Amino acid sequence: MPNGHNNNERFGATPGRPRSEQSKTAVLRTTSRLLREVGLSAMTTEQIAAQSGTSKATIYKWWHNKFAVAVEAFLSELHTESADPDTGSAVRDFGLVLRGVMRFYDSEGGRVFAELVGQAQSDPVIEVELREHLIQSRRDVGRKIWSRGVERGELRADVDVEIALDLIFGPAMYRLVASHDPLDDATADAVIAAVMRGLAR
Amino acid sequence: MPNGHNNNERFGATPGRPRSEQSKTAVLRTTSRLLREVGLSAMTTEQIAAQSGTSKATIYKWWHNKFAVAVEAFLSELHTESADPDTGSAVRDFGLVLRGVMRFYDSEGGRVFAELVGQAQSDPVIEVELREHLIQSRRDVGRKIWSRGVERGELRADVDVEIALDLIFGPAMYRLVASHDPLDDATADAVIAAVMRGLAR
Amino acid sequence: MPNGHNNNERFGATPGRPRSEQSKTAVLRTTSRLLREVGLSAMTTEQIAAQSGTSKATIYKWWHNKFAVAVEAFLSELHTESADPDTGSAVRDFGLVLRGVMRFYDSEGGRVFAELVGQAQSDPVIEVELREHLIQSRRDVGRKIWSRGVERGELRADVDVEIALDLIFGPAMYRLVASHDPLDDATADAVIAAVMRGLAR
Amino acid sequence: MPNGHNNNERFGATPGRPRSEQSKTAVLRTTSRLLREVGLSAMTTEQIAAQSGTSKATIYKWWHNKFAVAVEAFLSELHTESADPDTGSAVRDFGLVLRGVMRFYDSEGGRVFAELVGQAQSDPVIEVELREHLIQSRRDVGRKIWSRGVERGELRADVDVEIALDLIFGPAMYRLVASHDPLDDATADAVIAAVMRGLAR
DNA sequence: GAATAAACGAGACGGTACGTCTCGTCTTATG
DNA sequence: CATAAGACGAGACGTACCGTCTCGTTTATTC
Numbered sequence: 001m002p003n004g005h006n007n008n009e010r011f012g013a014t015p016g017r018p019r020s021e022q023s024k025t026a027v028l029r030t031t032s033r034l035l036r037e038v039g040l041s042a043m044t045t046e047q048i049a050a051q052s053g054t055s056k057a058t059i060y061k062w063w064h065n066k067f068a069v070a071v072e073a074f075l076s077e078l079h080t081e082s083a084d085p086d087t088g089s090a091v092r093d094f095g096l097v098l099r100g101v102m103r104f105y106d107s108e109g110g111r112v113f114a115e116l117v118g119q120a121q122s123d124p125v126i127e128v129e130l131r132e133h134l135i136q137s138r139r140d141v142g143r144k145i146w147s148r149g150v151e152r153g154e155l156r157a158d159v160d161v162e163i164a165l166d167l168i169f170g171p172a173m174y175r176l177v178a179s180h181d182p183l184d185d186a187t188a189d190a191v192i193a194a195v196m197r198g199l200a201r
Numbered sequence: 202m203p204n205g206h207n208n209n210e211r212f213g214a215t216p217g218r219p220r221s222e223q224s225k226t227a228v229l230r231t232t233s234r235l236l237r238e239v240g241l242s243a244m245t246t247e248q249i250a251a252q253s254g255t256s257k258a259t260i261y262k263w264w265h266n267k268f269a270v271a272v273e274a275f276l277s278e279l280h281t282e283s284a285d286p287d288t289g290s291a292v293r294d295f296g297l298v299l300r301g302v303m304r305f306y307d308s309e310g311g312r313v314f315a316e317l318v319g320q321a322q323s324d325p326v327i328e329v330e331l332r333e334h335l336i337q338s339r340r341d342v343g344r345k346i347w348s349r350g351v352e353r354g355e356l357r358a359d360v361d362v363e364i365a366l367d368l369i370f371g372p373a374m375y376r377l378v379a380s381h382d383p384l385d386d387a388t389a390d391a392v393i394a395a396v397m398r399g400l401a402r
Numbered sequence: 403m404p405n406g407h408n409n410n411e412r413f414g415a416t417p418g419r420p421r422s423e424q425s426k427t428a429v430l431r432t433t434s435r436l437l438r439e440v441g442l443s444a445m446t447t448e449q450i451a452a453q454s455g456t457s458k459a460t461i462y463k464w465w466h467n468k469f470a471v472a473v474e475a476f477l478s479e480l481h482t483e484s485a486d487p488d489t490g491s492a493v494r495d496f497g498l499v500l501r502g503v504m505r506f507y508d509s510e511g512g513r514v515f516a517e518l519v520g521q522a523q524s525d526p527v528i529e530v531e532l533r534e535h536l537i538q539s540r541r542d543v544g545r546k547i548w549s550r551g552v553e554r555g556e557l558r559a560d561v562d563v564e565i566a567l568d569l570i571f572g573p574a575m576y577r578l579v580a581s582h583d584p585l586d587d588a589t590a591d592a593v594i595a596a597v598m599r600g601l602a603r
Numbered sequence: 604m605p606n607g608h609n610n611n612e613r614f615g616a617t618p619g620r621p622r623s624e625q626s627k628t629a630v631l632r633t634t635s636r637l638l639r640e641v642g643l644s645a646m647t648t649e650q651i652a653a654q655s656g657t658s659k660a661t662i663y664k665w666w667h668n669k670f671a672v673a674v675e676a677f678l679s680e681l682h683t684e685s686a687d688p689d690t691g692s693a694v695r696d697f698g699l700v701l702r703g704v705m706r707f708y709d710s711e712g713g714r715v716f717a718e719l720v721g722q723a724q725s726d727p728v729i730e731v732e733l734r735e736h737l738i739q740s741r742r743d744v745g746r747k748i749w750s751r752g753v754e755r756g757e758l759r760a761d762v763d764v765e766i767a768l769d770l771i772f773g774p775a776m777y778r779l780v781a782s783h784d785p786l787d788d789a790t791a792d793a794v795i796a797a798v799m800r801g802l803a804r
Numbered sequence: 805g806a807a808t809a810a811a812c813g814a815g816a817c818g819g820t821a822c823g824t825c826t827c828g829t830c831t832t833a834t835g
Numbered sequence: 836c837a838t839a840a841g842a843c844g845a846g847a848c849g850t851a852c853c854g855t856c857t858c859g860t861t862t863a864t865t866c
Contacts, residue, residue, distance in 0.1 A: 600801025
């Protein structure tokens with residue numbers, strides 16, 4: 001059952017027992033469940049070990065701490081990560097993407113994501129991990145949509161793309177962490193409409 | 202919260218020794234310093250007690266936990282809270298406010314604020330406290346600026362003010378918690394310019 | 403020291419408000435009840451204050467600590483302290499006294515006494531208090547019985563009275579603190595019978 | 604140094620890291636020292652942990668509280684526990700045993716023992732522990748001496764052995780906890796002499 | 805097939821912060 | 836001035852989780 005092709009890509013196998021893929025997936029699966037059930041801060045490494053049938057030593061061998069496990073477990077569930085709709089209209093594309101973001105933020109996974117973002121404020125390792133794998137991947141999609149829109153003449157070429165992406169994605173993150181107003185399709189649509197036309201007369 | 206501004210509103214004193222204002226301010230001052238020096242998550246209740254000359258029991262008598270102390274200490278330092286510039290131009294007003302926000306987020310206090318926002322993701326009490334005293338007070342200023350701008354005909358009356366405020370303040374919060382790009386005056390100006398004119402041609 | 407009859411018995415009133423006898427008796431009564439209900443170690447000064455309608459400061463003003471209060475409360479209840487039966491027979495007298503001692507040790511008050519004896523092992527003030535007011539007063543009665551018995555020719559004049567009293571009262575205390583065997587009339591009688599006749603043939 | 608013979612004597616080791624005998628003995632040794640140096644009531648769990656190089660968690664894992672540690676530490680030092688002299692004379696045997704008891708009660712260890720007895724008055728777990736391991740083991744020796752004496756015709760067969768043991772050991776315990784008179788060889792001899800011959804003429 | 809090497813489960817360990825508790829002192833206003 | 840009320844500093848308590856370690860076992864490669 002173990003490593004069909006895991007270590008030693010071509011030849012020269014490492015001596016000793018190879019890493020158990022079974023343990024790894026059991027840990028990640030258990031962590032995903034615990035993140036939903038009790039949340040990031042209440043989840044303990046001991047729970048993960050006990051409920052996944054592994055041991056704390058094994059977990060700490062492969063991950064820095066429970067947050068690193070949580071990040072990997074969280075990422076491993078986001079399979080359909082950051083799809084680019086490419087409908088031919090940048091405005092429509094951004095609308096679809098932002099709807100997706102808000103729906104996700106509003107879901108169970110969104111709460112977990114918020115907790116991870118929270119933890120990242122005092123844990124640089126998580127911060128980097130989240131930025132590279134979640135923030136930037138989403139912005140990469142946004143950059144593609146943006147450049148297509150500029151090429152097609154839909155969008156203003158004189159606006160810095162990074163600023164534009166902040167205008168589009170910022171409100172969602174703001175509502176996620178500040179919880180002052182809901183995250184829903186109507187909000188996504190309103191944000192896109194307003195940010196595209198501008199607020200001034 | 203026990204007696205916001207202490208005993209006997211008008212007459213009729215509470216029996217017993219009154220709360221020591223000296224202890225309270227010592228706790229808050231020490232906490233402010235510790236927040237800057239070691240950060241929210243590394244700061245311990247025992248440190249606050251020892252360095253403020255009070256005791257853990259006294260701290261736990263008046264605050265739920267170290268986070269509640271941190272919030273109050275943090276708020277007590279933001280004396281010049283959310284000033285309304287009122288220059289006669291809504292665009293200029295928003296520009297000044299957003300510059301202030303970004304400068305604050307980029308400062309030592311901004312790091313503390315980010316940690317508090319992070320903790321709020323798994324602590325509803327802090328979440329409410331932050332939203333009521335920091336998020337909404339800032340938005341209140343924004344609403345005033347907005348309504349003046351609409352009255353003066355500077356701003357579009359058909360845009361929901363809450364959405365507008367999200368467009369203006371969202372990018373700053375986004376950069377604060379995601380740390381993907383800097384928080385500075387140039388960014389504030391670019392955000393205001395872009396959001397006012399709109400992104401579409 | 404809890405001045406049994408402190409202020410101005412006869413003449414020369416002290417200025418200021420005199421000590422409230424009402425408070426004193428309320429404290430002692432409440433303490434007696436608490437000693438029975440929760441025991442010495444579980445009883446707190448705060449309970450005494452709250453349930454007697456007094457304040458902790460008042461208690462600490464007149465007693466060293468809760469143990470001193472407990473001792474005084476305990477003593478104040480032993481009104482029929484150490485009666486001397488004087489039946490004309492020393493053996494019968496000791497039998498009656500030892501029965502009384504064992505009945506008392508076996509009662510609710512006996513448990514309280516045992517706890518006080520226990521506390522005395524690490525609190526010299528209590529130790530002195532108990533020895534003077536409970537141990538010695540009982541031995542004083544024993545000494546009277548002993549000397550009458552010697553005079554009447556019932557008892558051996560060549561035995562040290564202190565040793566004799568230890569033989570008579572020792573087993574009861576031993577059973578009280580070691581709890582290895584019951585404290586009852588039959589035991590009292592058996593002890594008196596055996597100690598009087600001796601164990602050797 | 605790991606488990607010489609601790610877990611499951613013959614085969615089938617217990618999984619997991621075995622209990623550290625080093626920690627256990629360090630805790631007991633430190634506790635013994637602290638009992639002599641500061642006494643039972645003044646000794647704290649934190650002191651034991653700090654001075655033994657272990658942690659509070661480890662102590663609480665294996666013992667209920669500091670008193671349980673104290674009992675075990677105390678017992679572990681009484682290696683030559685309750686020797687039976689067996690000189691051929693029951694009176695002489697009891698004399699030797701009682702001298703030993705009184706010498707011990709009069710020593711540093713005797714003060715510790717008194718404090719343990721004191722604590723037992725409000726802690727049933729300690730009470731049982733002390734009774735089983737200290738009180739009864741001593742009485743077991745006494746029962747052997749007694750039955751040999753009865754067989755040899757030295758002692759009265761019509762006296763209940765438990766009562767006899769109370770007469771012999773009771774005075775020592777009485778003096779230990781009441782501190783009304785000294786604990787020495789002369790007292791031991793006088794007690795044995797008097798209790799054997801009886802007090803009545 | 806034996807030896808070697810590493811990963812594994814179980815769980816004990818030292819460390820540290822937590823939040824609670826009781827103690828004995830103090831600071832008010834009241835009588 | 837003694838009091839009731841109750842806040843306070845001090846510090847021990849027992850719990851929880853962290854990340855490390857030490858066992859004996861299992862699973863692979865290498866000789």
